[in-house]
Amino acid sequence: MKNTDMKMHVRGRSLFIDDIPTPANLLHAVLFTSPVAKGTIKRLDVAAARKAKNVAAVFTHLDVPGKNQIGHIIEDQPFLAEDELMYIGQPIALVVAETRRAARAACKLIELEVEPGEPVFDPREAYRRGLIHGKKRIQVSGDTEQAFKECRHVIEGSTASGPQEHYYFETHRALALPVEDDTLKVIASSQSPGAYHHHIAEILDIPQHKIELEIRRMGGAFGGKESTAVWVVAPAFAARLLDRPVKLILDRNDDIATSGKRHAYVFDYKIGLDAEGHILAYEVDFYQQAGGCADISLPVLGRSFLHSTSAYNIPNVKITAVSCKTNVPPNNAFRGFGVPQAVFSMEAALFHAAEETGLDLEEIKFKNLLRDGDTLPYGMRLEQTDGVRCWETLDKRVDIKKKLEECEQFNREHDDRKRAAAVQPVCFGISFTQTTLNQAGCLVNIYLDGSVAVSTGAVEMGQGVYSKIALIAADALGIPNHRVRMEATNTTRVPNASPTSASTGADLNGMATQYACRELVERLKAFAITRFKHDNPRDISIQDGEVHLMSARTGYTWEELIRDAYSARVDLSCHAFYATPGVYLDPVKEKGRPYAYYAYGASLTEVEVDCLRGTYEILGIDIVHDVGKSLSPEIDRGQIEGGVIQGIGWATIEQIRYGDDGRMLTAVNSYKIPDLKFVPKRFNIHILENASNPYAVCNSKAVGEPPYIHGIGSYFAILRALRSVRKDKPAPSLPLTPEKVFMYLHG
Amino acid sequence: MKKIKLDITVNGVKHSLKVDPNLRLLDLLREELDLTGTKEGCGIGECGACTVILDGKAVNSCLILAGQCAGREIVTIEGLSDGEKLHPLQQAFLDHGAVQCGFCTPGMILSAAALLHANPAPTEDEIRVAISGNLCRCTGYTQIVEAVQAAAGKDKGDWWLQI
Secondary structure, three states: OOOOHHHHOOOOOOOOHHHHOOOOOOEEEEEEOOOOOOOOEEEEOOOHHHHHOOOOEOOHHHHHHOOOOOOOOOOOOOOOOOOOOOOOOOEEEEEEOHHHHHHHHHHHHOOOEEEEEOOOOOHHHHHHHOOOEEEEEEEEEEHHHHHHOOEEEEEEEEEEEEEOOOOOEEEOOOEEEEEEOOEEEEEEEOOHHHHHHHHHHHOOOOOOOHEEEOOOOOOOOOOOOOOOOOOHHHHHHHHHHHOOOEEEEOOOHHHHHHHEEEEEEEEEEEEEEEOOOEEEEEEEEEEEOOOOOOOOHHHHHHHHHHOOOOOOOOOOOEEEEEEEEEOOOOOOOOOOOOOOHHHHHHHHHHHHHHHOOOOOHHHHHHHEEEOOOOEOOOOOEEEOOOHHHHHHHHHHHHHHHHOOOOOOOOHHHHHOOEEEEEEEEEEEEOOOOOHHOEEEEEEEEEOOOOEEEEEEOOOOHHHHHHHHHHHHHHHHOOHHHHHHHEEEOOOOOEEEEEOOEEEEEEEHHHHHHHHHHHHHHHHHHHHHHHHHHOOOOHHEEEEEEEEEOOOOEEEEEEEHHHHHHHHOOOOOOOEEEOOOOEEEOOOOOOOEEEOEEEEEEEEEEEEEEEEEOOEEEEEEEEEOOOOOOOOOOOHHHHHHHHHHHHHHHHHHOHHHHHEOOOOOOOOOEEEEOOOOOOOOEEEEEOOOOOOOOOOHHEEEEOOOOOOOHHHHHHHHHHHHHHOOOOOOOOOOOOOHHHHHHHHHHHH | OOOEEEEEEEEOOOEEEOOOOOOHHHHHHHHHOOOOOOOOOOOOOOOOOOOEOOOOEEEEEOEHHHHHHHOOOOOOEEHHOEEOOOOOOHHHHHHHHOOOOOOOHHHHHHHHHHHHHHHHOOOOHHHHHHHHOOOOOOOOOOOHHHHHHHOOOOOHHHHHOOO
């Protein structure tokens, strides 16, 4: 089954937002944003801009009819700034003009006087000053203090991980169209149909049923379009006030400079092991670089918090986590949602411990992998774990020990080039940690000709969720795949949809789809028994578009069945709803069962470092990954491959710099994502055999985020190569760029 | 700004236009000719999403002024297939799952098409070099390289003659 959009994509026929034919009277919106990282607005004068040629309007917060707020979790994020400025790039005014050029030119006519404040950029410093979002979270499992006393080895250290730009190819954008009866249609590049729909209504102070939000597809998102609704809200707001269509498209560099990133973290860790390498205790402090507003930072931190022990069983754990209010644009979701940072910290502690103790790193890792019956720090007892099986399968395929020895042999023979490998296990919890979001709706319509249209709350961003849901529908209805079409995600068909994130799109919406289709099949079977003068609907089935009775073909086609069922007044439309059962997290005790299940994996990354130049090559990566019973091996392979490469990019070459004043120094020409020259030629993906999962649709497992974790192995492989040269300085922070490698070796 | 006269052939169709001298080829294609298959990814020639074929060579249409294309021939993604029949590269991208979000796909396919036009049987390394200027954020490129390899033997260059 192909990604249903693919045929249009290869011909350039799929319409992204800027490809939709331009509506008559279209206006273009551009945001005027804060030039300072912290300050107070003393004077804002937009009169000259309003009078400028071709300018339709300039709006400030005074023009907002409803609640001037887009805070995703906490209401600390004004749509248009009122007085306090919290980061460079914060929206202050919205200029709407006949052309984007005119709107940009008018921005320069806005007069702004600011009383500058003292910005803070370092998360630790923000914490020291009490500048945090929400509360400090602490989780205690066992007794670390006592356990450290019993440890043979106790190692302490600090490290840090950097931000990462999403670099979705389609930047933030939306098109808003006034329709009759004061209603509004908004076509957006957004992962959060429900939340953005709500924000637009609140800002305009109109009921949600007067707004239709549609998302056909996105040119990538990776979490970056889950929150910070400003770029969708702004054109909707202007279209409503001006009663004309309005489009907003962020330029690439504006998108990079003003949108959120993967959160940078600073970590302090302390790890204790016994003589055999069992991890007895682990303490870690997370300082999260959240940005000026809370945005979605607290849920991201929450997921770090819950994944602090990565894929390992540790009986005594103490975790503290703070979301630090720093004066950079609010950081947001990015594939992995806080898990990569937590895993990096754990792995850094283990690497450090192995070096200090002389214990074998891979032996420590394998020995401590989570197994059936182990309990995670938040009290969830594990069953059906597949982490060990992934590791053992990887070992059979690559012979880990031999591979490491080969690297050492190579290093003995070469002075200026060093090779190393690292093994990275994966254990990734699946469900929204915020229990409420684990719900999905679906609407399935069967038309008179037997064609089927499926609407869900899931949005397509290239991950193939539409294809997976269409497959589930066709399978549940017993009809060929081509009879099912996925409708664009639209709030008039499926309301209040959770974001398509946390890798749950297919799990939640697929299950709702399966429910709806099964209900329709039951209705059709109840009708079919009357036609066959049979008394038991259980003897009826639909397979390959044909009705079967007692498992025998009847020659009665799906199309005939639908036509007759319609004539007999059978309801051919069905809404269904799914809520993941049994998930919860007690926010006070920090205990519960926040995830329905876990996705596992193991990989080996091999690198070669050029010690003279500081450059390196990812020689190869071998991956074993658990996707349960795959809904689509082709889509899953693409997700694994893309996720891994994004993870490698974060760990190695993707670096963002801010100036002393908080200004983004990185632009599209200085931010390097992996290209074809960088990715490894040896890229072996092995999907774990005989894996299943009773907790998700068709026994599948989520695949969007977990593979990203494999990419972290690239950092540790490079670090291992560097340590084979010298160990007299601390390990550099992540990303381990060629510049850092050079400075480590020669600085 | 005084407009300039521009005669240009796009996907085999001759156009005689008057355009702003600072109009980018990308904007000419998207705004004036409604060929929105060509995408703008970065606007400064970093990502390759806006790749089109200009007189047989792959170019970034965001870096070229429309006026520079006077008297020249452009092929965009819309011109690659033969009616409803897909070009072998398009079919191979489908067959090998080389497409995810689709935003980089037209440019990626056109860079590969320019390569196959000039070199019908490239090595893997030649493929990697030829499309290394086209970034993709969704995939890890493996399926893309496989697709180009699969199409390599099948491209007879016929499409080039048909437009």
